[in-house]
Each structure stands twice: as structure tokens, then as C-alpha cells.
Amino acid sequence: MSENLLLSTGVKQKIIDWLSEDIPSFDYGGHVVGNEVKTADLFCKKKALKNNTFYCTSTLLSLKILTWIEWYYQEGEEIDVDKSESKRIAVAKVTGPVNKLLQGERVALNLIARCSGIATKARKLAELAKQHGYNGLVAGTRKTTPGFRIVEKYGMLVGGIDGHRMDLSSMIMLKDNHVWATGSITKAVESAKRVGGFSVKIEVECRSLDEAKEAIQAGADIVMLDNFKGKELVSAAALLKEYCCSGDLSSGRSGVLIEASGGITENNIAEYFSDSVDIISMGNITQDVNHIDFSLKVTH
CATH class of the missing domain: 3.20.20.70 (Aldolase class I)
Incomplete structure (x- = not known):
């Protein structure tokens, strides 16, 4: 998918703000683990559309932590965890200083969890419309989370429905x-x-x-x-x-x-x-x- 090309440069500041909210002063755990370069696997544990790679990557890059990342799924591709015996599927591998990886972990996971949930629901609705031969638009609304709208609207687009108006000025x-x-x-x-x-x-x-x-x-x-x-x-x-x-x-x-x-x-x-x-x-x-x-x- 290429929806991330639509995103404004302002999203970078949002990610910095989200990270600042999570690290307002000291990262004590980061001191404990040090800055040795480590590799980590990103797992999905529920059937979904993996759709928030841009935000996840941007979060990690904002901390200047990634020396390498590999995604195993394309944007918007279904991840069928039910087919895995372990009930989880690796969707990406990232490498960087371990303290930085863990600083960005929760923010990145929160972003990808909610956005993927919206995209997965949006895809179900888009498929329902297709099954019934409906040629109109299924759309979201402005009932979004303050400060988080761009992520939620992005999930709608990846899922295949219309985002409706972005804001009061649209x-x-x-x-x-x-x-x-x-x-x-x-x-x-x-x-x-x-x-x-x-x-x-x-x-x-x-x-x-x-x-x-x-x-x-x-x-x-x-x-x-x-x-x-x-x-x-x-x-x-x-x-x-x-x-x-x-x-x-x-x-x-x-x-x-x-x-x-x-x-x-x-x-x-x-x-x-x-x-x-x-x-x-x-x-x-x-x-x-x-x-x-x-x-x-x-x-x-």
C-alpha cells in the first residue's frame, strides 16, 4: 500500500510527542540494559491486517535506534495467526541499541495495535459491501481519539474504506x-x-x-x-x-x-x-x- 505517502511531515512531531509522554524524565530501565546492539522480533498474536508499519518504523527511527529492519508482510496483507501452532506469527525483525529498542517498544506497539484493529474492521466492512454488490462508499466519521486521528484515519484507508472528512476544515x-x-x-x-x-x-x-x-x-x-x-x-x-x-x-x-x-x-x-x-x-x-x-x- 502507498497510503503513507499521504501523511504530512507533522506526523514526525506527533511521534516525538508520544515518545516524550512516555519518557518525561529518565528511562531507568534503559540504563539497566545498556546500549548493546540487539535484534528483536515483532509478533502478531491475533488474526489481523498488518497495516501500521509506517508508524511503527517512524517511532523507532525517531529514537535513531534502527540499524536494520525487515518486514515479512506487505502493508495491508492479512496475518492469519490461526494457522500458526504457536498462536503467534513474526511480522518483522528489528536491530538496534537495546535501550533504544525498548524505549520505542510500547509506543510502537500501541500504534500498530489500534491502527491494525481499525484496518481489520474496515476490511470486513469493505468485503461485506463487495459481497452485496454495493457500489457506494463505506466511510468512517470524525469520532476519533484526540491527537490520534491521523493514525485512525490511516487505518480506514488501508482497510479499504473511505476516511470521510479529516477535520472541521475539510x-x-x-x-x-x-x-x-x-x-x-x-x-x-x-x-x-x-x-x-x-x-x-x-x-x-x-x-x-x-x-x-x-x-x-x-x-x-x-x-x-x-x-x-x-x-x-x-x-x-x-x-x-x-x-x-x-x-x-x-x-x-x-x-x-x-x-x-x-x-x-x-x-x-x-x-x-x-x-x-x-x-x-x-x-x-x-x-x-x-x-x-x-x-x-x-x-x-
Whole structure:
């Protein structure tokens, strides 16, 4: 995979900050082991997609500890621990001063564990969509961990789904609180158009078919049907697609995207697969995900 080419140079500072959090003063254990060059194996102990090699490597390189690293799996490749009698599989071998290896160990393992968990869940969802012939996008949300979003969004990309918007500056999303604070969907969209100009898309969260029609009339680019049940959502999406192409609008809005969100999980996502639904976004990709267990063992 080449997603790591998308990452900004700012990620290096994040890694330095994460390491500083873990080593605020003295590394007493590092003094105990010394700086003799050692080799360590990175093991995966649960079936997963190995997808966080960039972050793991960057963490170790930030400490200037690696003299050599070898990965046994490609980015995004499945690791099937179930096929191993020992219930663990070596995914990489690293070499460097042992005190530095152990300084970066926990931060690197935490990164790869959470990111691989997200990527593994994302891959399951992408495969479900493919199995059902769904041609729209399965996407994450902005329900991410503060300071850790770039890792979590990266995991979504490696897993094969859409990352949705990265931040508040990526797109104007008008949720219920924006509408209530402004007075109406129409007023909120008009104000958004003035500040966002032609280059920033506008999405409106809608709780009913009438709200969705108002958002479309006001000029929204994306309409989110929030907390609709499966059959209800699919029916509403189809009606809105027809509405966008009808004579009820002064100008055609056939390009409006329909997004489903709210209460969607791996267990019920199939209910939302429809040609009328362009995007299915899910917060539990990051909020309800199992970490993948990795460990680092120094050769002895």
C-alpha cells in the first residue's frame, strides 16, 4: 500500500510527542540494559491486517535506534495467526541499541495495535459491501481519539474504506445544533455558502424527508439521513433521488449525494446497501473496535 505517502511531515512531531509522554524524565530501565546492539522480533498474536508499519518504523527511527529492519508482510496483507501452532506469527525483525529498542517498544506497539484493529474492521466492512454488490462508499466519521486521528484515519484507508472528512476544515457539515442555532436549514446553508465559497462542499444532517428536501432546495451537496432504520432509509433515499431529478426544483440537483448514518454496525449494514445510498458512514469503526495484540521480544 502507498497510503503513507499521504501523511504530512507533522506526523514526525506527533511521534516525538508520544515518545516524550512516555519518557518525561529518565528511562531507568534503559540504563539497566545498556546500549548493546540487539535484534528483536515483532509478533502478531491475533488474526489481523498488518497495516501500521509506517508508524511503527517512524517511532523507532525517531529514537535513531534502527540499524536494520525487515518486514515479512506487505502493508495491508492479512496475518492469519490461526494457522500458526504457536498462536503467534513474526511480522518483522528489528536491530538496534537495546535501550533504544525498548524505549520505542510500547509506543510502537500501541500504534500498530489500534491502527491494525481499525484496518481489520474496515476490511470486513469493505468485503461485506463487495459481497452485496454495493457500489457506494463505506466511510468512517470524525469520532476519533484526540491527537490520534491521523493514525485512525490511516487505518480506514488501508482497510479499504473511505476516511470521510479529516477535520472541521475539510467540509462544512451542518448538524442539528448548527440548524437550531441558525434558525433553519435554509439559513444555515446560505450562510455556509457565503463563507465556504465554491470549493467547499456542504453536507446537512436531516432527521426527516421534509428536512432533506429543504436541504436539497437550499443547495446542499450532500444530505445525511440520520438515524433512519434500514428499510426506511432505503425508501427515503430513493424518493430523494427522484426528487432531485423532478420538476419540483428550479434546477436539476441530480448530483446531490445521499448519506446514511446513525446506528449502523457490522451486523446491520447490509440493510442499508442500495443504489440510492451513496455513502454509509459509521462511528463504531473507531469507537467499537478490538485492538490487535502485538509484542516485541529481544532475541536471547
